[in-house]
Amino acid sequence: MNHEAPKALQRPLTHFARLFLHRWPWMLAGTLLTLATLLANIGLLSLSGWFITATALAGLGLIVGLDIYVPGGGIRFFALARTLSRYGERLVTHEATFRLLADIRCWLFRRLAQQDPLSLGRLRGGDLLNRLTADIEALDNLYIRVIGPTIAALLAGLVAMALLGWVDGRMALVALGLLLVGALLTWDAARRGRRSGQRMSHLQPRFRAVIIEGVRGLAELRVYGGGERQRRLIGQHGRAWSQLQRRMAHLTGVGNALNGLAGQLALFAALILGLWLHQQQAITGPQWVLTLFALMGLAEALAPLPLAFQFLGRTRSAATRLLEQAEHPVQVHSPRSPQGMPERFDIELRRVTYGYHAGRPVLSNYSLHITQGRQLAITGPSGLGKTTLLKLLARLDDPWAGTIRVDGVDLRELALTDWHQRIGMLEQHAPVFSDSVAGNLRVAAPDAGEERLWEALRIAGLDERVRAMPEGLATWLGEAGATVSGGEARRLALARVILHDPDIVLLDEPAAGLDGDSARALAARLQHWLRGRTAIIVSHDPDWLPPMDAVLDWSRIDHR
Template sequence: MASTESSTTKSTKRLTILLELIGFIKPYKVTVMAAFIALIFTATVMLSVGQGVRILIDDGFAQQSYEQLREAIFFILGITVLIATGTFFRFYLVSWLGERVSADIRLAVFNHVITLHPSYFETHGSGDIMSRITTDTTLLQSIIGSSFSMAMRSALIFLGALAMLFATNIKLTLIVMASVPFVLIPLLVYGRRVRALSRKSQDSMADVGSYAGEAIEHIKTVQSYTREVEEKRSFSIEVEKSFAIGKNRIKQRATLIAGVILIVFSAITGMLWVGGSDVISGQMSGGDLAAFVFYAILVGSSLATISEVFGQLQQAAGATERLVEILQEKSHILPPESHSISTASLTAEITFKNVTFHYPSRPNQPATTLLSLIAEQGKVLALVGPSGAGKTTLFELIQRFYDPQSGSITLGGTDIRQIDPNDLRKQMALVPQQPALFSHDVFHNIRYGNPDASDEDVINAAKKAHAHEFILKLPEGYKSFLGERGVRLSGGQRQRIAIARAILKDPKILLLDEATSALDSESEHHVQQALQALMKGRTTLIIAHRLSTIQHADKIAVLDNGQLIDIGSHQHLMETSELYQRLVELQFRQM
């Protein structure tokens, strides 16, 4: 019973994959129809070559007639021109379709991925996702734009040539047809193996890409700890694993193709013996035998092509499964099903009420437990506590990257689950401790906070963040390319670019993850002034480590193990909270 259900599930999955691909091809049905017409035309004309061969032998050679020979030659030449013309249109249209559908799938997967909940990326590496977007879609491009066309052409030629075989000589055709069941057996048996190995091969290649990407991303750490030799060795192991799977897949495909060719052409050889005997005995003409051999070769080569393409299609099925898995992934963070509440009329007061939350990847380890806390409108709330206290978790919950398992978070008294996540996040600006910069110029990175901002607005924001001076010293000023993750800037410079981005967004709520931690004392002084001006009239939450940050906060919340230990002013906490006293003492030691 379980086996039956499993088989049904697999069949359903295959059907879903097929429907997904049809969905991407459907918008281009005119192109598909034109390609199909070109395909039918080319296959039909190809079959006419057999008749040209028959005329050439029976009317040209047998009759010793130059005129008949000339007519047969011109007939075959005309057919060749038509085949070339039809092939041009077939190849162009189908290749265009492959490129277009591949691009559409790549776009659809990327557009879907960037809307998924962050917990998805806790269990799926960026290398694996990139492999699906690039490698898998490129494979589908090859299949749709080439292999599928070859399979369709071969199928049409197979059916047409088979019909011509029956029309030419039934007895010989039955000899050829006797081999067909033997061809289907390796197609079915090895085809399944190839599909399974193709999926494993794609997954293995993703692992290789992930490993290489991670090592390159952390190249300074690798070289600082002189781990180059170990990384080479480990990467070699990953590459060899992928090669072993690929080698097995190739072996299965090679066995499949060789088996089909052996069976088909053995049948043709047997047919030639019987047909040759019939020509000698006068039961059929040499032209009929030549035409029959031509059609038999078309049947054999078509089956060989189909068997080869069948292996490629199985490989594509593995790639399609991986792509469809992403497309079918549902985001856990969705806008409310009924009418969402606009943030325009809500105050910028954030309230946590009995919030308990654990990350999906750590279900038995709560990040917060029954936490209640209020960030008052227009006030500054500093969050302090040891590592793992839950400070960053609160920022992620406020932005609704996750929903708590119990309790509620409200904005202006409205549960944020009743607000569209996009609308909610537009009211906030985050400056993380490690700023995220893009491989683009300064204008792009600052304007990320407000795509509609003018160049003048960007420059003003940079001035407020005390970034303008060092930006002008860059090779091309605001048009300078910053490199991957802003690698061409210092830590303090990256931080000030991120602060300028937040200033440009002009939000109701500021989320600062110790935004001045990477600055020197002079820069910190200037940026603190800029931030204080920016924070006026805005609700601000700060993950604080430095005393300078703590002192200007209206309230300080002390967190530990996901729980609120105490809250109050600096002076109050120095008198009542042992944990806060210890944190302040440690900071003075570091100073």
């Protein structure tokens, strides 16, 4: 694991705040515009209050020689400045937030791409999706609602204190008191919302996973009568989620009430103090009103902070989850000084032991030798380690003991990227991307022309089906290949392997979902394509297989 990971997990928000620094021009511009909006609001309120009071007193003859043009111009300036700065603040802060979230998504995806598939496979689909979406989106609270507004409100508070201190130093104490109470309420909101926010962050991925799995497995749930159980499970998570939302809404209401009360108490204190100062002739009537309206503007600047910090616990929990996934130790990695790729691909397993759980090996002291250009079929029931063997050969994980050698070179001494370029693997759960047919195929060969695409589809036995689609190769397949059957999805994945043109072919149940005639037709096409390649085909049914150099009945081998 990265040595910075433990420290980062202790202070996850600080870690992401540092990631934000390269966007400092946008963040600084957004914060300055937020500050300008707050100052314009305070200036507009205080100057308007002073001007209205002064003109009223001038009308009564209590003020002589009042200049209405300068304060009138100031009011128009602050009104226009508030409108423009508010528009600019919304524009810049949201643009900054979108850029920051995009940076985090790219950063996380780069980290995930470096991890081995088995580590990623430990997460449920909904959980991983939640980390890529909701957890990242939760971080928008960090800048747009916490960092920027807090800095701007603090600076605006200092300016308000200076303004009130210019009127009378004792009035500045009221502003200081409002700032301190606002800070206390913000801290209390963060404390009260921490536990509920963390629970929301942990419940949301489970809730989403339950819904996604229910939708994807709807047909199976109907067939096996599991719909009612799934409905109860969704309802249980939904009620828990609603309870947390009600809890947060209650905290929001209490926080808003306390925040409003603090503002009113500050106004009342300024009212009483201002009355006494006015009686002492320390301030004028218009100055007294100016202080009241300035405090109103300061209270408005502090009002959003408790709500933002109330959800800081959820933001922190989301940041922790992202860091846990990003800093997850990579089990399989390239050596620092990899050896060159061998000229031959003779593969040898020497006393390999491997399993998924400690003390429960799937393979134990297993040995196998495959000469370059030979084709091997492995048959037998599920659960004996056939798929595990393919994963080890593809180096999706390393064996607990023993070695896998390629032309005498330990597989762990070869660069992962070089090895993966030489192999083509069809897994049991091959993905179909939300893309066109051509886009799915070009994952294996980005520069492949249409002729190569059609040839790969022909060998996989999918060309006629694609030609019948409305837009042929450009037909959009939908999320997880929603518009194709399971058998068609596997043949599309097989066509991707064929397009990759590998030296070593690893096929796990390539005929799954096909009837007997279709499977035998596929075998005939594969026979020609496999010529000269090293191949291992795993299948439950040996009847459909193309002619192989050897067929290994896995159930008759004492590989445990």
